[in-house]
Amino acid sequence: MRYILILFCVFSMSQVTANITLTIVDQENNPVSDVVVIASNIKMVTPNTEQVMDQIDSSFVPRVLVVQKGQSVSFPNSDDFRHHVYSFSEANAFEIQLYKGTDVPPVLFDKPGLVALGCNIHDDMIGYIYVADNVLALKTDRNGQVQLPAQSGDSVTLWSERLVSGVQAQKTVQLSGDVEQTLALDLLPPIGNQHSTHSGFGRNKWSN
Template identity: 65%
Template sequence: MRYLLVLMFCCFLPSAWADMTLSIVDQDNLPVADAVVTVSKNVVGTPSSVAVMDQVDESFVPRVIVVQKGQYVSFPNSDDIRHHVYSFSEPKTFEIKLYKGTDVAPILFDNPGLVVLGCNIHDDMIGYIIVADNALTLKTDKNGQVRLPVKQGDKVSLWTERSIDGVNALESIDITSDTEQTVTLELLPPIEVIDHSSHKGFGKKKW
């Protein structure tokens, strides 16, 4: 019986390790962080958790978040100044007028698509919410990498705010390897953003 269990484990091991690593770099061979990759063939449910788009040092943190259709997003303001968050994007039009702190009800994002965020007080504050249509959708990390349950011959779609075709453009990528693949894209220059790597919880304050 013990040997049978070992054999079954070995048989299932490859599928458990089936994820491949996709790396996205720009024309200067620099990693592209916060690129959003969608695997349409993988259907996922809507998480019950509330996603968080914080505001720290007059920036949306994180700059890009991914949620599923039907998920709620909270918009705490961890700055010591007021913000006025809004979106005119078709999937979700809303505004949260001048406020500080966390006493703002989460907002439901029930239509798939790209939601661009701004602040009515600080014009340089830009954030993005990708509302996925119940498909597996992941972001690249600071090294421009993401692990995906795909194989050679599959296709995925990619979004990045740096696309030369505009912020609404999607790039189709053919998967050519079962283990790892690097894709080079012609993109706009990297966005200058504040380093919030030490940011935890709801910003500078201790709630």
């Protein structure tokens, strides 16, 4: 009887800690990277580490960065010319005036929410920092995949800058698989094909 109970406990723990592989695709079944997946039922502490949002070839690298509330982010400029980084986002408005190199203090992100980044010199420089409210938040890879310690019936919230409902929108879905699941999102075309839809700081992409 004791052996059966031990087996039952081990099985129950494996069910709780098992990972689900979640794959996000678009309307044409293409994998979608940089989708933030939030599991609000899994609490996280603020890591004692500093995240990095670099600037390379007039682009924010990575384009989408996920941090926890209370984390700091450094903004090195690896280009040979100056950038002027700033955000008007309500969650964390800030400004780093014209600079090059790494001699700038990190920025503390102490409020949860989406922070949209721009450059006052280069209008096409767009980036995002998703500040999680001390819950699990991960980002899909180039194959549109992410692994979650979740199970069927759990709910997750998805964010992508390409959601047709707007850059501030999110979508909550319920997981139905215990091993893997594919979810399709209604998305705008890939960034390179959107032309003016997502260009220029402070335009419709921030107000949606």
